[in-house]
Amino acid sequence: MLSLRLQKIASLINSSDKVLDIGCDHAYLSIYLAKRNIKVLASDVNAKAMAQARINIKKENLDIPTILSDGLDNIDTQDFNTIVISGMGTSTILKILNNKEKLQSISKLIIQSNNNICELREKVTKMGYFIQNELVVLDNHKYYIIIEFQKGKKKYSYQDLMYGPVLSKDKKNKEYFSHLLDKNEAILKQIPKSNIRYRHNLKKHIRIIKKIINNN
Numbered sequence: 001m002l003s004l005r006l007q008k009i010a011s012l013i014n015s016s017d018k019v020l021d022i023g024c025d026h027a028y029l030s031i032y033l034a035k036r037n038i039k040v041l042a043s044d045v046n047a048k049a050m051a052q053a054r055i056n057i058k059k060e061n062l063d064i065p066t067i068l069s070d071g072l073d074n075i076d077t078q079d080f081n082t083i084v085i086s087g088m089g090t091s092t093i094l095k096i097l098n099n100k101e102k103l104q105s106i107s108k109l110i111i112q113s114n115n116n117i118c119e120l121r122e123k124v125t126k127m128g129y130f131i132q133n134e135l136v137v138l139d140n141h142k143y144y145i146i147i148e149f150q151k152g153k154k155k156y157s158y159q160d161l162m163y164g165p166v167l168s169k170d171k172k173n174k175e176y177f178s179h180l181l182d183k184n185e186a187i188l189k190q191i192p193k194s195n196i197r198y199r200h201n202l203k204k205h206i207r208i209i210k211k212i213i214n215n216n
C-alpha cells in the first residue's frame with residue numbers, strides 16, 4: 001500500500017504525463033504509476049536502492065525502465081514531460097534541477113522537499129516555472145507539502161513564497177496552518193525577551209499565519 005504522501009503525489013499525475021521518478025528508492029511510486037498505464041522511468045543515485053527497485057519491479061511483472069544516475073546526468077529527458085522529486089532536501093533538489101538543457105521538454109515538476117520550502121518556491125519559480133497546485137498531507141504524524149510547478153512565469157510576494165500561493169488560500173488547509181501557528185507560538189514562549197530580533201520575526205510570522213487562518 002502506497003503511503004499517504006506518495007498517494008498525494010500520484011494524485012497530481014494524469015494519464016498524459018510521461019514521468020521521470022528521480023530518487024525513486026524502492027520504486028513504489030513508479031510501480032503505482034505503471035500499474036495505471038502511466039509511462040514512467042525510475043532512477044536513483046544509489047546502486048543498492050536501484051537494485052531493490054529492480055527486484056520490486058520484477059516481482060510485479062512490470063516493464064519499467066530503470067537508470068542509475070546522479071539526478072538527470074545519465075537520463076535522456078527528451079521523451080518525458082514530468083519530473084517527480086520527493087523525499088529529499090531542497091539543496092539536493094535544486095542541484096538536480098540545475099540543468100537547463102535537460103529541462104527543455106519538462107513542462108511539469110512535482111516536488112516534495114523535506115525542508116526549506118520557501119527557498120524551493122523562490123528558486124524554482126525563478127527557473128521559469130509557476131506554482132500550479134500545492135497540497136499538504138499529514139502522514140505518520142508529519143506534515144508534507146507537495147508542489148506542482150508548470151512551465152511559465154508568475155510573480156510572487158514574500159508571503160506567497162513563504163506560505164504558498166495556493167496552499168494559503170485553500171480552506172482545506174486550516175488545520176495545517178493552525179498547527180504552524182501553535183508551533184510558532186510555542187517557540188516564541190521559549191525565546192528570551194532579550195532576543196529582540198528573533199522574537200520580532202516570529203511575531204511577524206504569527207501575524208501572517210493568523211491572517212491566513214482568518215481569511216479562510
Ligand SMILES: C[S@@+](CC[C@H](N)C(=O)[O-])C[C@H]1O[C@@H](n2cnc3c(N)ncnc32)[C@H](O)[C@@H]1O
Pocket residue numbers: 006022023024025026043044045046049069070071072085086087088092096
Ligand atoms: C528518502 S528517499 C525518497 C524516495 C522516494 N522518492 C519517496 O519520496 O518516497 C530519497 C532517495 O533519493 C535518492 N537520491 C538522493 N540524491 C539523489 C540524486 N542526486 N540523484 C538521484 N537520486 C538521489 C536516494 O538515494 C534515496 O533513494
